[in-house]
């Protein structure tokens with residue numbers, strides 16, 4: 001993906017899942033895994049005559065996020081009506097906030113710094129505002145082929161923070177980095193649990209420099225955001241190549257077919273007929289209120305990163321990667337309570353743990369490995385019971401099964417071979433099988449490694465690598481002197 005061609009802006013929707021109730025009524029905000037349409041009331045169903053009451057704690061949580069994202073915080077906020085007709089919003093309008101024609105959002109002009117391969121990049125935050133989540137529409141299969149739709153209003157009215165960036169991102173990788181950082185921040189603040197399905201969703205505005213902007217709506221996970229950007233980049237590039245103009249429109253990411261499909265030509269802001277919500281008064285936020293909310297904010301990822309470097313002596317890169325996910329940083333610090341070689345924990349996490357999670361396409365929270373299990377494996381390696389090489393093999397099993405490393409070692413008879421006698425048996429076999437390589441090895445370092453590799457293979461990776469190295473070299477020098 002060419003760095004200079006892509007222009008990406010994000011609109012992230014973060015559910016304030018720490019709240020007990022919805023944004024404008026007292027229905028439970030914990031709607032997941034419930035019978036559809038059971039946590040609803042006249043207000044969140046939009047029945048005539050019902051009136052909204054603002055959830056004060058939602059404003060508090062929003063203020064914390066605005067502060068953490070370095071935003072200017074308003075001393076007054078005003079809710080606006082965003083008018084549109086769609087079955088997920090039975091009132092035919094959404095109570096939201098607006099930053100024009102007298103609208104004042106919760107926060108604006110903030111930023112998040114992300115670390116990319118080319119250095120630190122600042123992604124500007126245009127605004128943060130509070131709004132209500134619409135209902136959930138369930139399709140049978142994909143949106144474009146579903147014969148009918150089902151609507152669950154349990155989600156309607158749940159408090160959402162919309163976080164809008166400037167178009168500062170230039171690749172799918174950067175968008176992914178930004179989202180990870182944002183998630184880490186809201187999780188450190190304790191306002192949202194990004195692991196809950198649908199708790200963080202995203203609209204992506206994407207264009208090739210100079211071209212029209214396409215909005216991809218409501219992508220449900222970070223991985224899908226990356227895929228959607230990749231797809232849309234190629235689609236727009238192909239169109240341009242053929243001399244076709246990219247239309248300004250709203251598209252839908254079809255997760256099943258892995259393509260974007262046209263939904264409608266993009267509405268303009270005027271289509272929403274924004275105006276101040278007449279059922280809610282403007283809310284003043286005096287300094288005392290703000291101070292009370294913002295005092296004692298929890299440690300944020302940036303501060304935690306600095307602490308990991310000083311407290312555990314971790315390299316900046318490790319600390320950055322770990323704190324980009326609260327779950328990873330928590331995992332590391334739990335393990336560090338049980339095992340004092342901190343760099344070793346970090347090395348295994350940065351290397352084999354993350355690589356396997358990536359390959360298995362899961363998050364650490366979805367894996368079965370715990371800090372205790374990782375430490376137990378590291379101790380087995382330190383004690384010489386298994387080789388580091390075997391550690392690399394069994395860590396994947398631990399991630400997938402949550403089995404104790406000791407049990408795995410016994411079950412699979414993986415104990416390291418550090419007996420000279422046994423190793424010599426394997427070495428003799430290999431020397432007989434590869435006489436050519438033995439001859440080469442008398443003068444060629446590469447051939448020595450080849451022989452060592454063959455013995456290692458025969459032992460199923462269980463040979464003590466240092467001892468094996470010594471024994472092979474010893475045998476070669478014996479051969480060499482017998483020839484002389």
Ligand SMILES: [Zn+2]
Pocket residue numbers: 022025026027039040041042043044045157
């Ligand atoms: Zn309700």
